Amino acid sequence: MASLRNDPYAALLSSPLGKRVVDSLGLPQPTKLRRYAVDAPVLDGAALIGGLGEDTPIADRAKALLETEGVEIGDPFDTLPVAAVIVDLTAMAGPADLERLRAVVAPSLKRLTSSGRVIVVGRPWESARTVEQAAAHRALVGATKSIAKELRAGATANLVLVAERAEDNVEATLRFLLSGRSAYVSGQVIEVGGTGNGDSLLLPDDWTQPLAGKVAVVTGAARGIGAAIAEVLARDGATIVAVDIPAAGQALAGVANRLHGTALQADVTAADTGERIVDHCHLRHGRLDIVVHNAGITRDKLLANTDEARWASVLDVNLLSILRMNEAILGEGGISDHGHLVLVSSIAGIAGNRGQTSYGASKSGVIGLTQALSRDSAVQARGITVNAVAPGFIETEMTGSIPFATREVGRRLNSLQQGGLPIDVAETVAWFSQDANAGVTGQVVRVCGQSLIGA
């Protein structure tokens, strides 16, 4: 209900009169998104599965997964509603094969239920064998993003590019995209590769507890998105070490106590914070598996009016602190092999934002850091994944203070016609944190409802 309270437009829509007004004016009508619940099915309806040719490794795996979960596989030739359509085009050799995308997806769109899913699967075009093949697989990006924009009623479309011999690593991503965990993720391209060190990845005994036995650190955990991340990681089985500045100690204690974790009051910019985090995790919890670098600040001002101190504070908290803490976290006795680092970037780091030059710089830097670190040979050899999430318009206290008109633009200018919730960001972070997802590294996934900004 938090979203309704902050979102008077959604509140208006929930009244009969408001609905009539909105209908007659042709205004956008956001749908209540299907979100994850521990006891909810992976998919709340049948799934259509299609593919190109005989060799459809991902379609086969999707089918097996859905059968395990008791999800009905729909008939491509009838007209009954479907909750998802998955099309495996990994075998495409050239642009002519793209017809298969149309042939499978086009008839299914009218059958797609509210919060339905379109999942397109291809191969990374950079490793294509021929120019034709590269062109065809790259074409899936534009196609999928367009489908995502065509969809209505909370439905999403995403593209998964699966590297050869990494087909077994796709299950966590398929589950993420099919389920309510990816409610606010649309128009995204996710690459699934091999594990950094070639080990086969570990699937959880229980998919509702994919982080069981893990110890996770979340910085900036006292409120907003950080608190939601801590909550979702705990829900998925992790023990939480909640970190925030000493001044946020009371709210931090509330988060840590609610999740039966521990609170560590520390400023991420202090020289010894990385070591304190590592020591705390090992002394108190015996290990460290997941680190979510979420702490961040804004000091918005036009660049023309930004002085050195203002500029430095944003870059120090949002970017330099991560590099500093990573020295201890990735050092001897730090994070476990097969651990996961998740960084929180922002749509402002992709699109830029007037008055947010320092913030945009820091969040764009986070993307560079993520991509370079994920390719670092030592990090790869240890099987550690490094990924970033880039939130779009998320309903928080921070966005609640944006002036109404600006807020409405941010909130509606996306394919889902609504703002996301902190839990949407948290779900993506939790998916990045799964051992079962060890094939996904160096990725930047936007949680923005396919915002037009920076797309």
Place this chain on the structure above:
Amino acid sequence: MSSDFPRKVAILGGNRVPFARSGGAYAAASNADLFTTTLDGLIARFGLAGEQLGDVVAGAVLKHSRDWNLVRECILGTALDPRTPAFDLQQACGTGLEAAIVVANKIALGQIDSGIAGGTDTASDAPMSLSDGLRGVLLALNRAKTPAQRAAALATFRPAYLSPQVPANVEPRTGMSMGDHMAITAKEWGITREAQDELAVASHHNLAAAYDRGFFDDLVTPYLGLTRDANLRPDSSVEKLAKLSPVFGKGDGATMTAGNSTPLTDGASAVLMGSESWAAAHNLTPLAWFVDAQTAAVDYVNGRDGLLTAPVFAVPELLARQGMSLQDFDFYEIHEAFASTVLTTLAAWGERRVLP
């Protein structure tokens, strides 16, 4: 009794809220609010949410009558297992210390494995009570059975009964405040104004420096917008303090000013203690061991002892029992409201004037 006892008692960690000047940041907070916040910060720091502890012992000096089960009520408001027992105790300035002794002794004797000791006090939210006169009228009215009896009870009412009883900051038997008592002691011991001001300034500077280097980062839970002690004056100097007029004691020899005395303060603090095995099972490293404690009282009413000089008598007894000397310690904490108390205590220990 099994020879396993007494066993070692570990001091595992502590927490407090920043201390506020009375009537300041915590003006609208109760003793329970302050202590619950302090406990929840401690629980979060040590990962105790959902844990059932052996006992929680704490108290307050200024208590409302409704707070008859203050600490237990606080526990029910925290993240601890609601089956954690708790009780209140009260020993004026020694309330928190006495609570720690009780918890330590229970752990040492194997009655509990873990516990929290603490204290909370707000002079802002001080209790007030009805005057004895008004209470008399109301109680008589309650007992009355006939209209005539009721009328008779009401007839005893006097307007003056309406003024409430506000707790006075004075000793009931002497009618003097702690500060005025201390002023007498300071004069007797020849504690100079300069020495008091120097100690007060050093205390402010050391506390400010400790905050600046992050010493309190994991020792304090901010509350109601306060992140540092409101009484802290980092820019205090001997020159500034020298300008203040004495507020306690009278005449030429008066040395105690608002600068070298602590104002009335609101706050709460708590310490986590446990047996060695409980600490190990919770992956907690003991910071120190609780070895012994000694309480003393002095005859400040008719005798020649100063009101705040009990530690002068307690410590030598403690040392004698343990076969130790003051030189065996790395740290001493002399916790008192006035610089002159600390200096008097040090002088008395140094001169061994109080040793038998």
